[in-house]
Amino acid sequence: MASEDPTRTKTIRRTYEQRLRGGFGRINSTIREAVIKDDVFGLREPETSDGVEVFAADDVDPPPDLRTLSEAEQVERFEEWLAEAQESEVLEVIERDENRFVRRAYERGLEDADTNLRKAGVDVPGTDVESLMRRPVHEERLQLIFSRNFAELDGITNAVSQQVSRELADGIAQGQSPSAIARRITDRVNKIGKTRASALARDQVVSTHAEATLQRYKEQDVEEVGIDPEVRVSTAGDTLVCDRCQAAADGSPYTIEELEQNSHLRPAIHPNCRCAVVPVANTEAAAAYRAHPTAFRELHAVGAFRRGVTYEALAGADRDGAAELVATHTGAVLA
Structure with a gap:
């Protein structure tokens, strides 16, 4: 019976997904500690604890103390901090012109293409994958995939920033507690950031595998x-x-x-x-x-x-x- 995963990319997909989700998870831990424990927005009433709990922030630089700023300035400065945090924790998992997860998926696609061609009775020269990867057709295709992947991930982080800013502004305007605001904005990081980044990782690995196999098939006419x-x-x-x-x-x-x-x-x-x-x-x-x-x-x-x-x-x-x-x-x- 056919394989559950014809691409054989499960480990690549899972590792890529975990790296992206981990970045958003560390950002959320920092947000909870800064908003609830440190009360960076100055939202807690005197003499109240708001159920303060200590969180482990995992070495993400926290947002600055924003208590002396106006509400509009608080939102603006927090958005700036979030953009920097996503740059260091999420976007740096990959680069514009390199992505080790996508590269490995492309290599696996070339390897599988040659295996499939031989199974089909095609006489394929025994060329190692490193040599294939140096061919201009594959180098150019891979650079296009790198750029596309980075642009899509950058779009996800921009969407997170927009949603978080809206939730933060609404929460402050409504006079909500630090815990309530932390829940609102970390929910957006989870629902938009983690969810979309996970889908992106899975999609890009499989689509890259397919693109590599198609390019290799064309090379063999x-x-x-x-x-x-x-x-x-x-x-x-x-x-x-x-x-x-x-x-x-x-x-x-x-x-x-x-x-x-x-x-x-x-x-x-x-x-x-x-x-x-x-x-x-x-x-x-x-x-x-x-x-x-x-x-x-x-x-x-x-x-x-x-x-x-x-x-x-x-x-x-x-x-x-x-x-x-x-x-x-x-x-x-x-x-």
Whole structure:
């Protein structure tokens, strides 16, 4: 049965996501300590504690004491502090012209592309991934991905700043307590910052993997590809494919040009997508894929087309014949 994660990028996605979420988490710890414990806005009534609790701020420089400023100045100065904190804690996880998580995803895409091409029976020269990465076509593509990723993350931090400033201004105007204001603004950091950054990390790793494989297929003169859909494991123990991914897979094979021009068909198809693209090496392979797409993907996954199964045999088989080929060569039972 197909892999749960055809891209094999789970560790890359998880590490990237954790680094971004950790940055926003440290900022939130600092906000809670500054607003509640240190009362930087001077909101606490004399002789009251407001349930003050000591928080560990994890070495993020705190905002300055803003108690002597007007409400408008407090919001402005806090927004300036937040921008600096997000710069150091979130944006510095990556750079405009470098991103080690995206780079590793691209390398994995090239590695998987060569593996998939060999499984499809294509004679691929044994070129190491470091040499491939130095080719201009891949260097240029990677720089575009770096810039796109940084711009999207920068957009997330800007959205956090806007939302936090609004919540802070409203909370101060309403005379809310330090705890209430801290809850309001840290909620925005969580809901906007952590949530969107997590989705970005997952999406960019999978989409980068797909872009690398497509570029490598083009280098080997492959014109068409199929979608190898992610598999979700249900509580009943059987496997299910996401509807959107299945629809994209059912519509393939696509030309590489079609995928490049239609982002809704190209992984990442949705924010949690883990689909990959597999090569359809020639016209015979395209006929086999169109006749029995699921059987094609199962046979390709185990390298059956390199070990004697012909595309013509699959293309000419009926439903039962295709299922028999899969059972014989993979042990899987097609539904």
